Amino acid sequence: MNPSQMRPFPISVVAMGPGSQGDEAPEYLPMPQGMETFSAPRLPENAAPETVDRAARLLGDLLDAAAKVGFTGGATLDLLGLDAGLRDVINQSLGFGEVSAFTTAPQHWRVQETAFAGLWRVLKVENDGIFSVDRLETGAIPAALVDAMQQTAQAELPAPAYPAGCMNAQALVEELRLQAAAWQPGAAAHVINLTLLPVSDADLDTLYGWLGHREVSILSRGYGNCRITSTRLKNVWWVQYFNSMDTLILNSIEVVGMPEVALAADEDFADSLERLREYLDMMLEPV
Numbered sequence: 115m116n117p118s119q120m121r122p123f124p125i126s127v128v129a130m131g132p133g134s135q136g137d138e139a140p141e142y143l144p145m146p147q148g149m150e151t152f153s154a155p156r157l158p159e160n161a162a163p164e165t166v167d168r169a170a171r172l173l174g175d176l177l178d179a180a181a182k183v184g185f186t187g188g189a190t191l192d193l194l195g196l197d198a199g200l201r202d203v204i205n206q207s208l209g210f211g212e213v214s215a216f217t218t219a220p221q222h223w224r225v226q227e228t229a230f231a232g233l234w235r236v237l238k239v240e241n242d243g244i245f246s247v248d249r250l251e252t253g254a255i256p257a258a259l260v261d262a263m264q265q266t267a268q269a270e271l272p273a274p275a276y277p278a279g280c281m282n283a284q285a286l287v288e289e290l291r292l293q294a295a296a297w298q299p300g301a302a303a304h305v306i307n308l309t310l311l312p313v314s315d316a317d318l319d320t321l322y323g324w325l326g327h328r329e330v331s332i333l334s335r336g337y338g339n340c341r342i343t344s345t346r347l348k349n350v351w352w353v354q355y356f357n358s359m360d361t362l363i364l365n366s367i368e369v370v371g372m373p374e375v376a377l378a379a380d381e382d383f384a385d386s387l388e389r390l391r392e393y394l395d396m397m398l399e400p401v
Contacts, residue, residue, distance in 0.1 A: 279316030
C-alpha cells in the first residue's frame with residue numbers, strides 16, 4: 115500500500131439543508147462546500163529545483179497534448195505513479211478553480227477544477243479509501259460525472275402520487291417526463307424555473323420526492339454559489355443558487371446532459387493554455 119495514495123483530496127463536504135422548503139422537506143445529499151476555490155497557482159516552496167523542473171516538463175507535455183487534440187479531445191496526465199514530492203509540486207502549482215464535484219455511485223469519484231479552466235484533477239476512491247485513479251484531464255467536464263448520471267438514473271419514471279395541496283405538480287411531472295424522453299445529446303437545455311412558477315409546498319415536496327437528489331453532486335462558484343445534483347430521471351438535474359447566507363434564491367430543474375454552469379467554456383480553455391504556458395516558463399526559469 116502506498117501511503118501517498120491515502121492523502122485526503124482537498125474538497126471538504128458538509129450536509130446540505132433543504133433550502134427554503136421547511137422542516138418536512140426531504141434531506142439532500144451532502145454537497146461539496148468549503149473548498150479552496152479561486153486559489154491562484156504559485157511556485158512551490160522548499161521544493162528541489164530538479165523536482166520543479168520535472169513537474170514543469172510533465173505539465174508541458176500535457177499542455178502540448180491538449181493543444182494538439184483540442185478542447186473536446188481530452189488530454190490526460192496520470193499522477194498515480196509519480197512520487198509524492200513530484201505530485202505535491204504539480205498539485206500546488208495548479209491551484210484550485212471554481213468547480214468541484216463528487217459521485218456516490220456506481221463508483222466514488224472526486225473532481226476539482228484547477229485554477230486553469232478546463233483542466234481538472236480527477237480521482238477515483240475505492241471502498242478502502244485508496245486512490246485507484248489520480249489524473250489531470252482537459253475538457254468541458256470530466257466524463258466520469260456524466261457517466262455516473264447515465265448509469266444511475268432511469269430513462270423513465272412512473273408518475274408519483276399527488277397529495278392534497280398540489281397545484282401544478284402533475285403538469286410539471288408530465289412536462290419533465292416528455293422532455294427527458296425527447297432530449298438528445300447536443301440539444302439545448304429545457305429549463306423549468308420553479309422560483310417564477312406558482313407552486314405550493316406540496317408541489318415542491320412531490321417533485322423532490324419523485325426526482326430526488328442523487329449520486330452526482332457539483333458545486334460551482336463561477337456565478338455565485340450554484341449547487342447541481344443529478345436526479346433519478348436520466349438527463350434531469352436540480353440547479354439551485356444560494357446567496358451568501360446559504361438561502362435558496364433560485365430553484366430550477368434542467369433537462370440536459372450537463373448543466374452549462376458546470377462546464378468550462380472553449381474560450382476559457384484557450385486562455386488557460388496561454389496562461390499555463392506562461393506559468394511553466396516561469397517554473398523553468400533558473401533561480
